[in-house]
Amino acid sequence: MNSFISRTDLEVEKIAAPRYGVVLIDAILSFAERKELLTFLMVLFTPIVFWVEHVLIPNHMGPELYYVLIFGYSLLFNRRIYIFLMAVIFIGLRYYTYSEAFTSHNWSMLAITSALYIGIGVFSLSALKILQEARSTEMKSIYSLLQTIQMRDHYTAQHSRNVAEKSVWIAKELNLYAEFQQNLYVAGLLHDIGKIAIPDAILIKPDSLTVQEYSEIKKHPQLGMDLLQHAPVMRNQTIRDAILYHHERFDGNGYPTGLIGEEIPLSARIMAIADTYDAMTTNRVYQRKRSPEEALRIIKENAGTQFDPKLVTAFTTIMQKKLPEMRNVVSM
Structure with missing residues (x-):
């Protein structure tokens, strides 16, 4: 009995990952679970963003590419402190890039952007954890049903x-x-x-x-x-x-x-x-x-x-x- 339960538990965890039916959510969870692929993509994408911001479009003041980076790193890391530190690093890079162009208005926009970086990162990480916990709960519900079958027959x-x-x-x-x-x-x-x-x-x-x-x-x-x-x-x-x-x-x-x-x-x-x-x-x-x-x-x-x-x-x-x-x- 125990052998069956332990093997089945492993199978459910590795083979039968339930889906939410929403393509975007399923894709995000899939990426978050594939740490090696996600790490490769972030290592590849990060210098591209820096190159675009510092070389290709040196006067570009939009923070959109950094939003993507923050979101990607929130899938890769599992602690808020890491997301906060990453946001601070990106804020520092933007300040370094555009320090000569900043006016008082620019400083207020920098503060807003900084809040957005941190907010997007923390929100993304929190949402990911909620979805992962929901999936874990669903796994456990399947496992409980299997135990019910096992005990019955x-x-x-x-x-x-x-x-x-x-x-x-x-x-x-x-x-x-x-x-x-x-x-x-x-x-x-x-x-x-x-x-x-x-x-x-x-x-x-x-x-x-x-x-x-x-x-x-x-x-x-x-x-x-x-x-x-x-x-x-x-x-x-x-x-x-x-x-x-x-x-x-x-x-x-x-x-x-x-x-x-x-x-x-x-x-x-x-x-x-x-x-x-x-x-x-x-x-x-x-x-x-x-x-x-x-x-x-x-x-x-x-x-x-x-x-x-x-x-x-x-x-x-x-x-x-x-x-x-x-x-x-x-x-x-």
Whole structure:
């Protein structure tokens, strides 16, 4: 149990960074997290600003370029004292550059500009910390949900991790963009959370389910949506779609809504394959474990009926690469 939780916690932190859905905010947070790239850009941009201010446009009195520098350094540093010192340095450079041109009016503008430098830096740093703390809180909320699944049903927890991993394999094979892969991974981890609301007598029943019991099982996608409705991750459409529609079938005979073909969101079509494959290749109280080859054959046989045939082709391709690697890991 502890091994699963610690590994999953690491995966969520490194792979499944939630997005805010606002391009500018996401880009700023991405830059702030990539310290090496940000350092390189600031080291490159800083002398360019000085060159523009001191050589290219020596009589330029606008502070706009220094605003950009202050903002950039506020992403790079994590303490207000550093931002304050950087602002003082820039103020000194501007004074040195334009000292001969200053009049009493210029001095008042210098004071205003100085306040703006410090204000922009402190505000940017504070806003960045608020956003990072919000993201950290969202990470913790995902982690708490994973712990809930783990404590309720160990099989479902491990199954969810496997589905998340294999869903990302398919997405990578299709060259889908990184953010989609990250969101798909989170969705995989949470796709069966609705099962914690299903009674044990049904969820882990060793015999065949009755019609009524199966109808209860079929409620778990909507139950998952209900349980997660106030969770920050539910802002993301990819995650919502995968959780709600991962049991839809390509021929329209799935649940909960009977969507057909490409009416089913891509994230859900991908997850349906990963979910079915892992369910067939793991031991369950009511079903024997199948070999990876047999499970792959069954999925290929159901292309066009249960699964999107294009995605089945992608899954077959990636599994042909992965199966030898998986056997080597097991034999070690």
